[in-house]
Amino acid sequence: MNLIDIRNLSIKLQTSTKPIFAVDRVNLTMKEGEVRGLVGESGSGKSLLAQAIVGVLDEKWAVDADRFHWRGNDLMRLSAEERKAIISKDVAMIFQEPMACLDPTTTIGEQLEEAVDVEQLTGYFWQKRQQRKLAAINLLHKVGIKQHEVCVKSFPHQLTDALCQRVMIAMALARRPMLLIADEPTAAMESTNQGQIFRLLASLNQLKNMSILLISHDLENVTHWTNTITVMYSGQFVEAGTTEQIFNQPYHPYTRALVDSSPKANRMIPNKSRLMTLPGSIPTLQHLPIGCRLGPRCPRAQQKCVHAPKIKNFHSHQVSCHFPLKDNYS
Amino acid sequence: MLIFTLRRFSLFFFTLLLLTMLSFSLSFLFPGEQLINLTGQISASPEQLAILADEYQQQSGLLGQYVSYLKHLFQGDMGYSMTSHLPISTEVLNRLPATVELASVALLVAMFVGIPVGFCAAIYHRKAADNLILTIAMIGYSIPVFWLGILAILVFSIQLGWFPSSGQISLLFEIKHITGLQLIDILLSDSPYKWQAFQDATRHLILPVIVVALAPATIFMRLARSAMLEVLDTHYIKAAKAKGLTFSQIIYRHAMRNAIIKVIRDIGLQFANLITIAMVTEVIFSWPGIGSWLIESIYQRDYTAIQGGLIVLSSFIFIVHIIIDLVYAALNPLAREPRHGT
Numbered sequence: 001m002n003l004i005d006i007r008n009l010s011i012k013l014q015t016s017t018k019p020i021f022a023v024d025r026v027n028l029t030m031k032e033g034e035v036r037g038l039v040g041e042s043g044s045g046k047s048l049l050a051q052a053i054v055g056v057l058d059e060k061w062a063v064d065a066d067r068f069h070w071r072g073n074d075l076m077r078l079s080a081e082e083r084k085a086i087i088s089k090d091v092a093m094i095f096q097e098p099m100a101c102l103d104p105t106t107t108i109g110e111q112l113e114e115a116v117d118v119e120q121l122t123g124y125f126w127q128k129r130q131q132r133k134l135a136a137i138n139l140l141h142k143v144g145i146k147q148h149e150v151c152v153k154s155f156p157h158q159l160t161d162a163l164c165q166r167v168m169i170a171m172a173l174a175r176r177p178m179l180l181i182a183d184e185p186t187a188a189m190e191s192t193n194q195g196q197i198f199r200l201l202a203s204l205n206q207l208k209n210m211s212i213l214l215i216s217h218d219l220e221n222v223t224h225w226t227n228t229i230t231v232m233y234s235g236q237f238v239e240a241g242t243t244e245q246i247f248n249q250p251y252h253p254y255t256r257a258l259v260d261s262s263p264k265a266n267r268m269i270p271n272k273s274r275l276m277t278l279p280g281s282i283p284t285l286q287h288l289p290i291g292c293r294l295g296p297r298c299p300r301a302q303q304k305c306v307h308a309p310k311i312k313n314f315h316s317h318q319v320s321c322h323f324p325l326k327d328n329y330s
Numbered sequence: 331m332l333i334f335t336l337r338r339f340s341l342f343f344f345t346l347l348l349l350t351m352l353s354f355s356l357s358f359l360f361p362g363e364q365l366i367n368l369t370g371q372i373s374a375s376p377e378q379l380a381i382l383a384d385e386y387q388q389q390s391g392l393l394g395q396y397v398s399y400l401k402h403l404f405q406g407d408m409g410y411s412m413t414s415h416l417p418i419s420t421e422v423l424n425r426l427p428a429t430v431e432l433a434s435v436a437l438l439v440a441m442f443v444g445i446p447v448g449f450c451a452a453i454y455h456r457k458a459a460d461n462l463i464l465t466i467a468m469i470g471y472s473i474p475v476f477w478l479g480i481l482a483i484l485v486f487s488i489q490l491g492w493f494p495s496s497g498q499i500s501l502l503f504e505i506k507h508i509t510g511l512q513l514i515d516i517l518l519s520d521s522p523y524k525w526q527a528f529q530d531a532t533r534h535l536i537l538p539v540i541v542v543a544l545a546p547a548t549i550f551m552r553l554a555r556s557a558m559l560e561v562l563d564t565h566y567i568k569a570a571k572a573k574g575l576t577f578s579q580i581i582y583r584h585a586m587r588n589a590i591i592k593v594i595r596d597i598g599l600q601f602a603n604l605i606t607i608a609m610v611t612e613v614i615f616s617w618p619g620i621g622s623w624l625i626e627s628i629y630q631r632d633y634t635a636i637q638g639g640l641i642v643l644s645s646f647i648f649i650v651h652i653i654i655d656l657v658y659a660a661l662n663p664l665a666r667e668p669r670h671g672t
Contacts, residue, residue: 051568056571095568100565101568103587104588105662155663
């Protein structure tokens with residue numbers, strides 16, 4: 001059974017003239033225990049999609065989907081409160097800039113304790129306080145923080161970014177979620193710390209069978225840690241498949257460009273030669289092209305591209321393009 | 331925290347130094363003899379004046395004169411009032427507690443009304459409640475205080491007769507002067523009519539407090555509203571939502587504390603404003619405070635009193651400022667630590 005199954009999810013920004021589709025009919029499916037990468041440039045709507053799943057978007061955004069199933073339950077049919085109850089029980093999210101995501105005036109310990117699930121506590125109310133403390137310390141141990149005494153008493157600004165992200169992961173683990181959404185968890189972090197955080201996420205996935213949706217703009221890095229990858233561009237679905245399919249045989253011109261644009265140390269590049277890039281930049285929300293939004297930048301674009309392509313499926317490798325690069329590989 | 335406190339006190343010290351310089355230079359700038367302006371002895375004989383000139387080291391340079399002025403200040407000698415011929419320090423000690431009482435009660439009322447109402451406005455942002463509160467805040471802030479005071483007397487004490495129109499307490503009650511703060515003195519006294527006196531003093535307090543508190547309360551409303559909106563927009567509130575906390579948990583545990591910290595910073599600034607309003611209100615309600623005394627002294631060209639009142643009032647404002655700064659540091663862990671370049 002699919003853990004999460006989203007079909008044609010759109011996120012609209014209500015403006016005075018006409019609504020802007022910041023995310024336009026995106027599909028996303030995840031199985032239990034899967035690590036899926038969600039890749040795209042900044043501004044491609046990855047974070048919006050994640051926040052829409054968790055339900056923490058502001059009122060100015062309107063979310064709409066043909067299908068939004070969570071472990072077989074149709075969430076679109078439930079009321080907002082019921083949806084929030086199910087989601088907050090089973091889905092946790094960690095954000096970029098972990099330090100900004102912790103309350104600056106409350107100690108780490110207090111913030112951890114309030115994340116602890118009440119249902120996991122047993123005994124009378126005078127015992128619960130102690131149990132909460134213990135649970136908080138256990139959570140810190142789970143994410144590899146050994147000096148829990150110092151950590152519990154400190155304020156967020158006294159810890160490093162990587163430690164704060166570990167604390168955020170500890171809080172996310174408090175409710176024993178089925179799915180952890182990690183929204184660029186290592187942005188603005190040093191590479192040694194990045195490795196630590198990714199290894200921690202990978203071990204959580206292996207030991208606890210927790211599914212992880214890893215959002216990143218760095219395709220190359222994501223391939224080390226994921227089973228499957230979904231690529232987005234400017235709020236549209238581009239391509240989805242296993243990591244090998246995406247990285248080795250991309251069918252979509254955009255994914256091709258994304259793979260090619262990451263420089264590799266073992267490939268000989270002549271001095272002062274141009275690196276492979278797509279011309280132009282990602283369109284702003286006010287000036288979205290019609291049809292396939294990659295159109296103006298796409299090297300293979302033709303007249304047909306002014307209509308949005310239908311998703312084609314090649315052995316569970318989905319691609320949304322009129323002219324996929326399928327024939328290039330034989 | 332210790333370093334933070336020491337820093338505040340060094341700031342206090344230097345500000346007071348500047349204030350005494352200003353007040354000292356005022357004695358030169360006011361018309362008339364400088365020595366008489368400084369001491370307030372208008373009817374002194376030439377012999378007495380010679381003694382005074384010796385005391386204030388008139389023969390030495392400006393610096394020497396200033397140092398001897400400071401010496402007198404630290405001994406509590408601010409000269410004599412030119413009109414009542416009483417020592418300024420006695421006058422101030424008699425008058426200041428009434429102002430402290432009025433101003434602090436008004437500040438508390440303004441805080442306890444303004445801040446929660448502002449938070450409500452932010453929580454119901456862009457709804458009817460928010461617009462209503464903003465409108466009230468705008469109107470309340472625009473009403474001139476002297477007009478409001480007179481109107482309050484006209485309606486509530488003359489037409490409706492609910493509250494007395496002037497004074498601090500009815501003349502029937504005889505309360506011994508211990509701390510000077512009327513309400514505390516009443517509680518300390520052993521008069522059999524203690525509770526009647528207390529009620530009467532409270533009834534006297536209500537109208538002036540409301541008049542003084544109105545403008546600061548509306549400012550606090552707007553400050554609290556914008557602080558709360560800012561906090562509700564931060565990442566940690568979004569993260570708390572994703573953590574599964576309910577809206578009220580988020581407001582009470584995270585949003586309120588962070589918003590209050592932002593507001594408290596500005597309360598100190600508003601206190602000077604509040605004292606100005608209190609001075610005008612004291613005149614309207616014949617409140618025996620230092621504000622009405624100071625305004626009276628200005629009318630009567632009592633230069634010595636103006637200098638003394640200036641120092642006392644501004645150091646009072648400054649002390650309150652420091653107390654609020656310390657409260658701010660106690661609430662905000664970020665402010666406690668010395669700032670380095672990050």
